[in-house]
Amino acid sequence: MLSTRTPDRTSAALSEIMKIPMARPLFDETTRQSILEVLDSGRLAQGLRVLEFEERFAEWAEVPFAIAVSSGTAALLLALMALEIGPGDEVITTPFTFAATANTILFLGARPVFADIQPSTLNLDPEEVERRITPRTRAIVLVHLYGNPCDMGIFTELAARYGLALIEDAAHAPGALYQGRPVGSFGIGCFSFYATKNITTGEGGMITTQDSHLARRLRMLRDHGQSAKYVHEILGLNFRMTELQAVLGIGQLQHIDAWNDRRRTIAAFYDQHLRGARPVAITPNSTPVYHLYTVRLSPGLRDAVRERLKEAGVETGIHYPTPVYRQPLYQRLGYNDSLPVAEAAAREVLSIPIHPALRDDEVRYVVEALNAAIEDLQGG
Ligand SMILES: Cc1ncc(COP(=O)(O)O)c(C=O)c1O
Structure with missing residues (x-):
């Protein structure tokens, strides 16, 4: 109160x-100390702290897999890449969002198709989404705007009925619940840890999924498509998180x-x-x-x-x-x-x-x- x-x-x-x-x-004293420890350790690029952050985040977000990346934009891009979305594909999304939500679709050569939002919540309107589904539609990218969940009951049913992938842009919504279940656990969850977000690592992001095959692809995509050192299985780039970001994230997750x-x-x-x-x-x-x-x-x-x-x-x-x-x-x-x-x-x-x-x-x-x-x- x-x-x-x-x-x-x-x-x-x-x-x-x-x-x-x-x-x-806000950063607590333990986190400040952890930053110094990372500096002293000499290991700054992705390592055990990133792994720890992923494990803790997955547990907290009630998903089996969490993949840390360099930004929320990277999370959205890699989610689309993991689904092999590209030229000829349509992805339905909201126009009332930060440009990253749609730009990532466009960047891959697919077409963002905009559906109108609900007057009450300003989240995507499921009926407007359904009207725009065509044979080319591959996925729906929802945004839990301002930290308020979309109606996931309706959207999961809609996606299942039309065989579409569901990507949740949860940049605003870490910890938000729909019927008691965390957002990001219904479809592929994309979180941002940008400086103004509910938790921050300066820049950073996380992808959550229930699917072990997708998780493996995502881990490769963020690291030049490598399945092992210098074995480039698929086309990826560098979207890795640093150990410094990871200790900030671990500290933020406590609060x-x-x-x-x-x-x-x-x-x-x-x-x-x-x-x-x-x-x-x-x-x-x-x-x-x-x-x-x-x-x-x-x-x-x-x-x-x-x-x-x-x-x-x-x-x-x-x-x-x-x-x-x-x-x-x-x-x-x-x-x-x-x-x-x-x-x-x-x-x-x-x-x-x-x-x-x-x-x-x-x-x-x-x-x-x-x-x-x-x-x-x-x-x-
Ligand atoms: C709704 C939404 N989606 C995606 C992003 C992109 O996240 P990032 O800035 O971490 O790339 C942001 C914010 O910055 C956002 O507000």
Whole structure:
């Protein structure tokens, strides 16, 4: 629970010193020591620490196999490569995401096909996905947007019915549960440990799978397709994680459940105390991890509120300002989609700070600043 007692400092005093960022990574003393141990060991490239991180992550994520890679983008790319997706194939995905989700499909010569999102959660709409399935469709890439699980009951049934692979872009969602089961354990899970994510290794990623054959391919693909030293079985490149990243990851994993709890506590406080800003809905029967806390405001108001918050020292984000098909790259490739729910969301969303390093007084300050900005701008 977050206390609602009066702040020690007044809001006016706080605003003079307050700079509330969207993310602030935390590293404990043991982790700092482990970094020094790695430096002293002389072994910096992928080794036993990466293996340990993979084993711990797999256990925590309730999957038999976890493969550490150099980024979330690498995770998505290798998942598609392991399925041998390429020219002539179509992969259905969301336009309301970071470009990596679709770029990796494009990079392999396959065609990203965009389906619209649900107005409530902003996650992919299963009916919109089903309408776009053709004989060329090979896979669906879901994004558990903002840390809120997609409806995995419907998507696993859909993928099975049409014989499609399911890739879960869980960059925002480590620890999120759908009907008590961790995301990333339904299909091929792709996680990101980028600097602002729920756990970070600076840059880094993890792929999770239930399939031992796929796991073996993924391990080869991240290491120049090697099945043994200097035996290049298939075409891969270097997507390995370093030992330094792995010890950061091992350290972060010790805290992730508590940190996700803290994110949920802050979200509950926002849900209760924010006035005039509609939060994005949570999927029924699921436990989100609030990588982002995102509200919707009318387009004119959104940008004015954002400016007010900036003046008050509160950093905000827009996730995402442009549906992927509207990016210059995709326009040049001839994409002319106009998916109404994604278009509206891009104009209306605003993410406010939510992370475990936020103090209670900072959370209250964000609420006060956002409520005041909306009241002021709507009244005036
Ligand atoms: C939804 C989503 N997918 C994929 C990625 C790519 O991850 P990375 O930056 O680790 O390559 C990110 C973020 O950065 C993301 O937000």
